[in-house]
Amino acid sequence: MQKEIITKYQRCKDYALWYYFRYYPSINRLKNKLNEKTLHNQDLVNRVFEDIWNLFNDIPVLESRVQNFLFRNKNKNYIKTNLRQKLFNIDEIQNILNKFTTEGESLLDEYFIRRKIEQLRFKNKSISYIKNKLIEQPEDKEKVNNLILEIYGDKGEYFELKNEYNKISNKSIDKQKIIQKLLQKWFQYWDIKEIIE
Numbered sequence: 001m002q003k004e005i006i007t008k009y010q011r012c013k014d015y016a017l018w019y020y021f022r023y024y025p026s027i028n029r030l031k032n033k034l035n036e037k038t039l040h041n042q043d044l045v046n047r048v049f050e051d052i053w054n055l056f057n058d059i060p061v062l063e064s065r066v067q068n069f070l071f072r073n074k075n076k077n078y079i080k081t082n083l084r085q086k087l088f089n090i091d092e093i094q095n096i097l098n099k100f101t102t103e104g105e106s107l108l109d110e111y112f113i114r115r116k117i118e119q120l121r122f123k124n125k126s127i128s129y130i131k132n133k134l135i136e137q138p139e140d141k142e143k144v145n146n147l148i149l150e151i152y153g154d155k156g157e158y159f160e161l162k163n164e165y166n167k168i169s170n171k172s173i174d175k176q177k178i179i180q181k182l183l184q185k186w187f188q189y190w191d192i193k194e195i196i197e
Helices: 009-023 027-037 042-055 058-071 076-085 090-100 110-122 127-134 138-152 158-169 175-184 189-196
Strands: none
Touching: 009 027, 009 042, 027 042, 058 076, 058 090, 076 090, 110 127, 110 138, 127 138, 158 175, 158 189, 175 189
16 A cells, blocks of 8 residues: 655645644654655645644643653653654753652652562562663662562572572483573572572
8 A cells, every 4th residue: 555645735734733633742753754744845844834833842742751651660761762762852851850750769669669579579580680670770779679678588589599490400401501591590600509409
């Protein structure tokens, strides 16, 4: 199916309004889309934007997207990267993030992190693996470490390591390969040696 090429002013205007109110893209993304649809007819795109530019505003769209990401426990790096890919202005992204977050404060929700740690523990993931997966900002470290300590207790990851060892050792492979496989799963060498011996 051949893509439609827009050549008429009214069709371009209608498409711009439809696309904006359907997807709420950044203004830059909308311009790119119109350029694509008009085969880079810059005069047509500029005429449309002169008439309807006052209908578009990146700030409320950005605020809504940032709040949505924060609700879904996304960290600042993820939010910035995602919004930059959608061609929002980096300074505006940072200003909105500053409005909704406190510098040095973890964005991770304790309930969400607890659930995630428990899910990963159920899959026999090592503590190092879990930390690597969940700690994306320096401010997240204390919260994640405290919850790991609370969930794993004094025994640490002994139970998970033992389960992984049992799974691997049932495959009739030599000791060195078992150690290698467990190290790839981020378990500590000295804990592995203790289990194996």
